[in-house]
Amino acid sequence: MNQGTMFSISKYFRLAWIAGLTYILICGFPFECEARSVDNEPQDDSERENTITDETVEYLQSYGAKMKSYMNFSVDPCDDFYEYSCGNWKNVIKPRLSSDRRSNLLDIMYTLAEVTDQxxxxxxxxxxxxxxxxxxxxxxxxxxxxxxxxSPLPAADPAYLALIRSIGGFPAVDGDAWNASSFSWFNMSAHLTNYGASGLINEDEVPHFPFEPYFKLPELGFDHVVHTDIIANSSSRAYKMNEKRMRGYLKSYNLTEEKATAVVTGVFDFWRDALAVEDKFNSSEESCILLDSLHSVPAFGQWRSYYEIAWNGVDFHNGTDSSEYCDFYYTELDKVCAKHQEAVANYLSMALLYRMDAKVKDVQDQKEYCQLTVLGSMAHLINKLYMAKHFDEETHSEISAMIKKLRESFRQMLEHADWLDTETRREALLKEASITHQIGSYKDEEHSNLLIRQYRNLSVVDDSYPQSLINLRRLSISLRRYNGLHFDEIATDTKPLVLLLGMQVNAFYYNRDNSMYVMAGILHPPAYHRSWPDSLKFGTLGYLIGHEVTHGFDTVGATHDSDGQSRNWWSKKSEAVFKERSKCFVDHYSTYLIPEINRKINGNETKDENIADSGGLREALAAYRSHIKQLQKGGEDNETTAPRSDQMPGLDLSPEQLFFLGFAQLWCASYKEEHFWHELNKEHTIDKYRVLGAVTNSEDFAEIYNCKLGSAMHPKSNTCRVW
Incomplete structure (x- = not known):
């Protein structure tokens, strides 16, 4: 995300990455429209008519026109459903402050930012x-x-320079005054983590007690992540973007052109040697463990220093070494850093500046930047106000009813999965029955209030915004680490702090206690609106809920039982079929080529998200069909009555075609080259292929859109399916 957004997404959570729309709701924010609720189904035609106010009709016409404006009608839906659904989206969206990809879902964050201002x-x-x-x-x-x-960042501000000098120094600026003999690249990287800056330690926190940090390979670069082949010469976009960013910072210090060129060249030389170490790894943590084993390297000896600098000396391992640090990588990186000592210090100094940089291009973006900064860094406070004002019981009731229908749908899938043997099916049904759910957020008022009180420690310096920002960044990271820093004071069943934040555009499944969460921030278009036809609600929010339910039964969820304990509850026969079905998704998605960067989707890394997409879409459609049958059976003596039109004004689509359009438009997105590289090895498939992969593995989609066998969206009769 860009620097204004708030949540780092752990690989231990399996998320539906949610966010969304750039327009202001015409009924007020967010849930003031009079509308039909899924759990309070009208029983006769006159009641149905009474639920449709003029205001609702006006809204539906407006939203239908918006959905239509995203579409490219020159493309046949059976040839490319993503382009058909989203081909014009990038041409009609409002310009926004973003250094990341734009996404219909992610844009909900701007709606939440505007609410922060209020x-x-x-x-x-x-x-x-x-x-x-x-x-x-x-x-x-x-x-x-x-x-x-x-804008531009006042990189030479005394507050920024003083901080840089206190943690390692800036040789490009300090010249002979910089002391190479006292410089530690590792310690400077540890200090950078205190401000959320990306240096050479890529830290995240395990989302369960004792909430200790874990580490991933660092991502090198600024605006464009770098890989060996894309910075091989100075003509690449990756080279040019990173060079421009560095020269911009160095210009603030009035370096000569010759000196700036030498600094930039030095950083690129360091990156190339560091990437040669990284190239020995793949994206899985197993490769780290394997390389440590193959090379028999001793434990990297500097981690205690990291804990002293970043975690107040907290010892999560009682003095014992941990195997989680990728000792081979850091041993080799240490050699590279010794060779490029001055360049490393320059890079890390500019990494801190990059963290503080608003990256605002136009003056009109500054308000949005400030809103996002407050929302992201003071999340627990803003969340308390938001939940009190903007989340109501009626919404909670409708979402609860939808979850019930989705779970009924998934339970039927478990019951009819003929490849499960009796005992494995029993365990699976027990796990499904044991899932707990929270709507809005997880509630722990005492813990939330404790975190909110920490904002009193923020020092806002009247004559120095840079110093105020430094203080806010430091406080924000200390709050993110709060559970880990105080693990000896909290209960072992304490929830991850992210679950307390309803004002986020996310949904979660949490393996540790077999629970799922639909956060309040997701309940905006394009994910949800109470006035929408039910076909659209089930295609959007219903699918997202189903996605999270399915995560309890993906290749990670399947290793946890009904109590959230790690246990193999599978028979050998059922497990073999499960693995075979999962591999189908790996193979299918691995065929997608991203032409913009000439790389293929990582089907293995993304398999669980793809399994969850397929299962969630299937469950949502089955739940919608069940819901419609209930409506049709309403009235006295089981007289059949037609439900209110489940179509969207202005769109010549059947309800079930609208269902799939709603799903696809969740993932309308606009990528630049650097965004593809940034997301290439993430756990979520790039948005376009997320849509294409899901619909090409849906027999229902092919039938509903009348896609002939052999067409691009219905390439073969045998599709990938786990559930």
């Missing part, structure tokens, strides 16, 4: 919730941000 003015609500002091501090920072000069 929330900060609600002094009466702040008083009622006993957070007046914290809101006043947030408002002070927000006002300072609005008034600051953030």
């Amino acid at each position: 929330i900060l003015t609600r002094t009466e609500m702040a008083e009622a919730l006993n957070v007046s002091e914290e809101v006043a501090i947030a408002q002070r920072f927000y006002n300072a941000c609005l008034a600051a000069d953030v």
